[in-house]
Amino acid sequence: MKLVDEHGPALAALLRRLCRNAHDADDVFQETALRVWRALPGVPRVHNPRAWLLTIGYRTFLDSRQRRPSHESFAESPDPRVVAPSDQVLHIEMRERVQQAVAKLTPGVHEVVALHYAGGLTIRETAEAMNLTEGTVKSRLHAALVELRSALE
Amino acid sequence: MTCDDFLPALELGSPAEQQSAREHAAACPRCAAVAAALSRTKQDWATHAPLPSAWRTAWEQTADQDRxxxxxxxxxxxxxxxxxxxxxxxxxxxxxxxxxxxxxxxxxxxxxxxxxxxxxxxxxxxxxxxxxxxxxxxxxxxxxxxxxxxxxxxxxxxxxxxxxxxxxxxxxxx
CATH class of the missing domain: 1.10.287 (Helix Hairpins)
Structure with a gap:
């Protein structure tokens, strides 16, 4: 239970961003749990539990998307935690603009952003999770930052 | 460094490029504002809500079944x-x-x-x-x-x- 207590919130946040709707994120979370418990006996020691868990979550999401590609909704699922202070109207507006910009990113770029920024994985960990080179991940992040710049201004 | 190069350099550049980006921001209020906005956005993304109780329960049930x-x-x-x-x-x-x-x-x-x-x-x-x-x-x-x-x-x-x-x-x- 230590794994889910420490890294479950990050996994949930990542899945919400990847799935873009709470219902699919819930399904993927449960399937991730199953895969984690099935995989644990065969793993002698997990050096980076967070990256390990998020990688399983991401790959479960990919499998789920392959099975149900049409269920995807492109409305960004809001984080239920985020209740911004009322005096930060500008911050809320900016966040909405960023969410809209992120929603327009291509799936490959969006996944890199989700794993790196929402999941907190390093560029190397993101590359390993996605089976990409670090160069490709950087290139996608570069594309995302160019798109985000206008939303951030 | 141009304003277009600023954000990728700050986020993905080498230490020298990041330093150069910071120097650019010190002289360019527009880029400084963008950097501050990105910083807040990253903070938002990195701060996670507690796990919904239903999700944690589902995790526990899966663990029990697997035990x-x-x-x-x-x-x-x-x-x-x-x-x-x-x-x-x-x-x-x-x-x-x-x-x-x-x-x-x-x-x-x-x-x-x-x-x-x-x-x-x-x-x-x-x-x-x-x-x-x-x-x-x-x-x-x-x-x-x-x-x-x-x-x-x-x-x-x-x-x-x-x-x-x-x-x-x-x-x-x-």
Whole structure:
């Protein structure tokens, strides 16, 4: 239970961003749990539990998307935690603009952003999770930052 | 450095490029504002809500189900089952080969000279009778099935004994 207590919130946040709707994120979370418990006996020691868990979550999401590609909704699922202070109207507006910009990113770029920024994985960990080179991940992040710049201004 | 290069350099550049980006921001209020906005956005993304209780419950239930699965399938139990299955397959293969070679010989009408091995006529007829060979195979499989069941029961008993020993050992420190 230590794994889910420490890294479950990050996994949930990542899945919400990847799935873009709470219902699919819930399904993927449960399937991730199953895969984690099935995989644990065969793993002698997990050096980076967070990256390990998020990688399983991401790959479960990919499998789920392959099975149900049409269920995807492109409305960004809001984080239920985020209740911004009322005096930060500008911050809320900016966040909405960023969410809209992120929603327009291509799936490959969006996944890199989700794993790196929402999941907190390093560029190397993101590359390993996605089976990409670090160069490709950087290139996608570069594309995302160019798109985000206008939303951030 | 231009304003267009600023954000990628700040986020993805080498330490020297990042330093250069920071110097650019110090002189460019527009880029400084963008950097501050990105910083807030990253903070938003990195701050996670607590796990919904329903999701945590689902995780616990999955863990419980899997513990049940794991308790009847410990690595050494699986290894033992693997040996038994291998032995069973070998036995079946030997019996099938024996049976087929006997049938093949019969087809050609050439019975091996078993009399020199002092084998009784009854045994010779059994070895080359497909029905008898199949019956033997069936008996062997039944016996192996029973052995597997006994092994599984024994494994479960040993695991329960082990769990009790671990629990007693745990509470003996109190």
């Amino acid at each position: 049940t699965f794991a308790s009847v399938a410990q690595p050494w139990t699986r290894q033992m089952a693997g040996w038994v299955v291998t032995a069973a397959c070998t036995l079946v293969a030997v019996l099938v080969i024996t049976h087929r070679s006997g049938t093949h010989t019969n087809d050609r009408g050439q019975l091996p000279d078993l009399s020199s091995r002092h084998t009784s006529p009854r045994i010779i007829s059994e070895m080359h009778d497909p029905a008898t060979a199949l019956a033997e195979l069936s008996q062997s499989l039944d016996a192996l099935d029973q052995t597997l069941s006994e092994l599984a029961e024994r494994a479960q008993r040993q695991e329960v004994a082990h769990d009790i020993a671990v629990t007693l050992n745990h509470y003996s420190h109190w």
